[in-house]
Amino acid sequence: MAPTAVGANRLELLQIADAVAREKSIDREIVLEAMEEAIQRAARSRYGAEHTIKATIDRRNGNIELSRLREVVEKVENDATEIDLVSAQRRNPAAIVGDFIAEPLPPIDFGRIAAQTAKQVIVQKVRDAERERQYDEYKDRIGEIVNGQVKRVEYGNVIVDLGRGEGIVRRDEMIPRELYKTGDRIRAYVYDVRREARGPQIFLSRTRPEFMGKLFAMEVPEIYDGIITIMGVARDPGSRAKIAVVSRDSSIDPVGACVGMRGSRVQAVVQELQGERIDIIPWSPDAATFVVNALAPAEVAKVVLDEDAGRIEVVVPDEQLSLAIGRRGQNVRLASQLTGWEIDILTEAEESERRQKEFAERTDLFVEALDVDETIGQLLAAEGFTSAEEVAYVDLDELTAIDGFDEETAEALQERARDYLARRDAELEARRKELGVSDDLASLPGLTAGMLVALGEDGIKTVEDFAGLTADELVGGWDEIGGQRTRVDGLLESFDLDATDAENLIIEARVRIGWMTEQDAAAARGEPGDEDLGEDGEDDGDAAEDAAEDTTA
CATH class of the missing domain: 2.40.50.140 (Nucleic acid-binding proteins)
Structure with a gap:
């Protein structure tokens, strides 16, 4: 029998769903569910919004079935949505309270407004499904x-x-x-x-630097295969870039592999990046070597690392200064980004001048503190002594090892150094009391008279004041200010105090005033206590992490 017009329309409904699903790259079931919801809305506008209406599209032949759902209750309060148990059991003997009874409804003809509403529902649902599909696809x-x-x-x-x-x-x-x-x-x-x-x-x-890294992975098979690893990328987009690479196979040169035959591989990346100049740097686990490599093509004469401050001082020949710094500081800035070190560039002449200045300052210090002539002061400075404390408390053998110093001279120098330190400490103690720094703070182990005066001059006068500080506030550190990594001076930066000692001093102050328990303090110092050990005797580390956060907050 030839299909009726209605049958054709129903089959057309499934064809439309298939076409939309293919075009939008979404599941066909989502489209059909959207159609069902649209039909339900149209039916509610026809039969009344107070009814609960369910529409079902047969996935095989496109038949549309409409039904009204009513909940089985003991006592009917709303006849549109509820049905009593006796009436429900006439339709379905197994019905119980809480079930829903479906009552078939005759099909409806969509009016213009209902059809438009249905279309909007379908379009919105399909659009939402398409957006979700896009998100799921691209988030990965x-x-x-x-x-x-x-x-x-x-x-x-x-x-x-x-x-x-x-x-x-x-x-x-x-x-x-x-x-x-x-x-x-x-x-x-x-x-x-x-x-x-x-x-x-x-x-x-x-x-972004990652873009360049991915481009190299596409051009260099050894990177894609994991034989060569990109350890870092620094870019000044469109102008210049540096990329650090290392090879797991000693027989493969990582720089040569990235450059390619006659530069073919690196040139493909350069062309994609609009002519950006690329320096390919061999990575090294040794920080000094890595920094020297990163500053290429400039030649480096000497490097001095300050690991606590994250700085490295690089000395270059005078004629290499402009090359090391680069146009508008580009070379040293990219090298700094690539290595993670703050790099200071000095010429050999500048470094020599600074050494001479430091030598003269130390010489003057010894001449004044030890009441000796300039020659003896220069001998001490030349041997690497930097303070009166070192002279006063160093082993006597180290002084007698200096040419021209016998045991009697060495003992005299140590006695003068100790006398000087005693006078200086007395002056500092008087200054400490004048500033109003408390005796409780002064009794904190590890704080010298000079430190106490420096704290007092900055308004830190009690144990409570001191306990509220952080290690960085004492020894200095780095902070992001205006988008630039900037060095922030510490209150006790001029003293021989490292970050660990500073944290321990702050922990001790917090214990004294009751901000921390001895158990918290031990955990913060990394000393396992009985309560930190599990049944297997291993430290769980949680208390240590919490206390450490307190000292650095």
Whole structure:
């Protein structure tokens, strides 16, 4: 028998669902559920919004079934949504209170308004499903490179058609002087995907260091295979970049592999990045060697590391200074970003001048403190002595080992040094009392008279004042100020106090005033107590972590 017009329309419903699912790359079931919800809304407008109506589309033949649901109750209060138990059991003898009875409804003809409402529901549901599909697909692609076509440019931001999604390259994520117009092909790095009211936002970048790393992985098979590892990338987008690489196979040169035959591999990356100059640096676990490599092509004469401050001092020949610093400081800035060290560049002449100045200052210190002539002061400074304390308390053998110093001279020097320190400490003690620094604070082990005066001059006068400080406030540290990593001086930075000693002093102060228990203090110092040990005798570390956070907050 030939299908009726109604049958054809029903089959057409399934065909439409299949077509929409394919076009939007979403599940066919989602489209059919959206259609069912649209029919339900239209039916409620026809039969009354107070009714609970369910629509079902047969997945095989497209038949639409409408039914009204009513809950089985003991006593009916709302006839539209409830049915008493006796009536329900006439329809279904197994019905009990809490069940729902479905009563078939005749099919309806969609009016213009109902049809429009149904269409809006379907469109919205499909759009929501499409957005969810896009989010699920691209959230797993964060950290990948994608290719797309420029859809439009808005206020410098480039909107990219990715085929099954739409990404955006913001103006600050574009390489300077790089221009795109509608229809251009573009390659970018996915760095974030967010759910937003207008749909998932896929954020792309061409300036991030990771973009360059991924480009090299695409061009260099050894990186893709894991034989060569990229240890760091620093970029000045569109101008210059440095990339550090290391090889797991000693027979493979990581720099040569990245450069490629006649520079073919690195040139492919350079072309993609609009001519950005790339320095490929061999990575080294030794910080000094790595910094020297990172400053290439400049030659380095000497390096001095200050691990506590995260700084490294680099001495270069006078003629290499401009090369080491680079145009507008570019070379040293990129080297610093790549290695993670703050780099100070000095010429050999500047370093020599500074050494001479420090030598003269130490000489004057010994001449004044020990009441000796300049020659003896110079001998002490030349031997590496930097303070009267070192002279006073060093082993006598170290002084007698200096040419021209016999035992009698060494003992005399130590006696003078101790007398000087006693006079200085007495003056500092008087100054400490004048400033009003409490005796309780003065009794804290590890704080010298000079430290107490420095604290008092900065308004730190009680144990409570001291307990409220952090280690960085005492010894100095680094902070982000205005987007720049800036050195912040500490109250006791001029004294021989490291961060660990500073933390222990603060912990002791907090114990004294009751802010911490002895158990907390032991945990913070990394000393396991009985209560920190589990049945296996191992420290669980939680208390130590909590207390350590307190000292550095």
